[in-house]
Amino acid sequence: MASLSLSRKKNASRNAAVERKNLITVCRFSVKTLIDRSCFETIDDSAPEFLNFASILEQILSHRLKGQLTWFGYESPRSFWDYIRVACSKVSHSCICSIENMENVSSSRAKGRAWIRVALMEKRLSEYITAALRDYKTTRRFYDDGAIVLGEEANMLAGMLLGLNAIDFSFCLKGEGLDGSYPAVIDYTPYLKFTQSSDSISSDEEELRTLGSSGSESSTPENFVPPFLDENSWYNKCKKSEQKYRLALEQKGYLEELVRLREVQLSDSVTQNKLLLQRIKDIELNHKLEKEQLEYIIVELQDQLKTFHRLGHLSADASLSQISFDPGHSHDGKLDSSRLTGGKEETPSLLGLCGSLTSVASYKSLTSLKSSECLASPTTEMTSPGLTPS
Template sequence: MGGMSEPKAAPNDTIYLCNFRVSVDGEWLCLKVLPVYYVSNNFPPTPELEKTTFYPNYPIGPRERDPVLIERSNLVNISKLVVKEVIDSSMKFGRQLDSDHIPLQHFFIVLEHVLRHGIKPKKGLLGPKKELWDLLQKVELLDTEAQDITASVRDLPTVRTHIGRTRAWLRLALMQKKLADYFRLLVSQPQLLSEYYEAPALLRSEEAYVISALLVSLNIVDCNLCVKEEDLDSQQGVIDFSLYLRTKRDLGEEDVLSISSGGGREGGGSREGSTAEGADENMTTVLDQKNYIEELNRHLNGTVSSLQEKVESLSTSNALIKEDLNISKDTIEKVQVENKRLRAELEKYRNIERMAEEEIPLIRSRVSLVQSSYENGMKELSQEFRVRLQQEMVRREEVEEEMNKQENIKKEMEITISHLEKDVSEKKEIISTLKGQLEDIKCINLEMYTKLAECEYEISQKGELVSKLEAKTKEISTMLTNLNNVSAECDKR
């Protein structure tokens, strides 16, 4: 962790600082080393120790000593600094950020730790392990725009592990400028998060909305990341916090800058040229800030609308709970009245029981007499009941035989009905085919009728032509006879 941790420490050791408190002072990161006995639960701290370890972002109390809460707050503060450094570097250089950009690498490391904070461990040796890639794949069910990047990550040949696919997915979402929207969709699904995260996880806490707002600010940053050329399956690097720590040298430079700014007011005429040259740069920064504020305003409007919906649902549930409370009060009053009534009846029954206990000897004597008479009567009636029982058994056998016959008849009827149904279905099919054939015959008859009418019409026309031709032949024959006569007369002359 810069100059404070060993260089071979794992990423988890550089992020989850249980023995440190992290706070933000303006644009600087402040770390405070906590004593060992402050973290321990066996020795409570003294008031002097509470006073020396006090920070504005960390209220003193038993709850704030929980390492999980300290890790969560540290991640939020580090995320603020890293996101600010990414935005400042992008605005300073005025170009697209690539994979070699150090603050961008820090951002992906911190974001990975944010997503992995509080994830449920593997249950048992054979139990399934919760992976971030499984959670990110469900984003495409919530937003259709995530289907393209999810499919692209699945088809990457250079990525083979779940954590590598997770890192590739985060980089593509950042280039798509939809990372904040996807993160907000995940945060708005508490049931889905409960399957993958423990209760004190960062994504299931209020700090998740802070991370979501920070991710919205990255929509003004343009990134050009080549996912295929990166080794995403291997372990990520360590964050160098020296970029974010304030040193004594920085404090001295701030004092010098303040003094120089005071002297610069006297020689302001000489700096007018430099301010004119930086006007364009200020304009670009103002436009970038404007775009950032608009994006942040859009995100805040979405969160406000969701919070309003939650408030309305809570108000309706509160009204329903009040109605249920009134109903329960009424039922309690009714139950109390019923309890009093039952107690009065119980007292009555107890009095009756006491009186019955006093009358038991008389009742026993009467019962003995009744029992003796009953036994005599039963002996007399037993023979009659035996005869009736035999008759009833015979009747029962007859009825059972009749029932068996009826059941056999019923089975035969069912079989015949099934056969009839099959015959009816076959006949229906035959009728349908006959109807089709009848329709075809009707069409053929109609065509024959039309052809017959046309033939009759042609025959009538041809008869007319024949009559005309016969008339012409008669005329020609008369003309021929006339000519013959004329030729004969000419020959005679």
């Protein structure tokens, strides 16, 4: 049991070493293809060489990256931008703060991809990587054992990226390449050779001829060669066949892995498509409900408005009928003076007389005229003392 676990550990370490070596080798190839492409045209987001290089660099910086422990003890995934943001914070005139404050970039992975593009346009990508690798304490805190940035391959990576300073890049920081929801997938196809040269074909044909001739000549005892005399040639042929078999097996494994990645991407796209369709249906349903509610509210408001108009007309008719049936009011709402005077027209003299008679002062003047001091009646003159009738 102990030997089995030990062999598993050895196999795991060997696989990790092979993975690191392959990533560094592919990164070297991608840098070379980028330099070759830049001789003919400007490198931008649409260049497949750049997209492949960005995916390779993202895979290298994310190799054996530790997760972030939450409050409850669970480990959540982390992006390489968290490491770059801390390790490159002391670089003078860095773009870390500007990328951290970008409004259209929200996720950590998208910020890391934006940092790669900005660093390439500034021609300082190698400088950032070198500064991050020098902070060994921070690097050790973010990565597990066996990571590329903790091994000897890290120094090779910084040296390879130095050649990219000779390329003028032009990127848009609002494109689809900054979408953090899609993983970085490396396309190994440009770095594989599936061509079969004429030399190999001729060598295979020659091997078949030699095998056939040896089989045909074996019937003749005079030309028979014992197997032990030609042991080296058979050993070399077996070695070549074994190498070809391993190469074909590796290519087959790569193609199977590529198909698996494409299937995962397809399933993710189908799932996202279903989610988007369900979201569209929910939005349409909500819009329909809101429209029905608004139409119902409009109908209610119209009914209330009609009711208010009907009540206003009824109150106006009631007031008019009350005024028309009031005997003390005329058609224009004023008192009818002809009813008060018995239908006769009043003259100014009569009005003045009536006013003088009804006033208190005129009443007092009439009583004063009736007094004995001012007026003499015939009876008083006849009965007054000292006077006799004639």
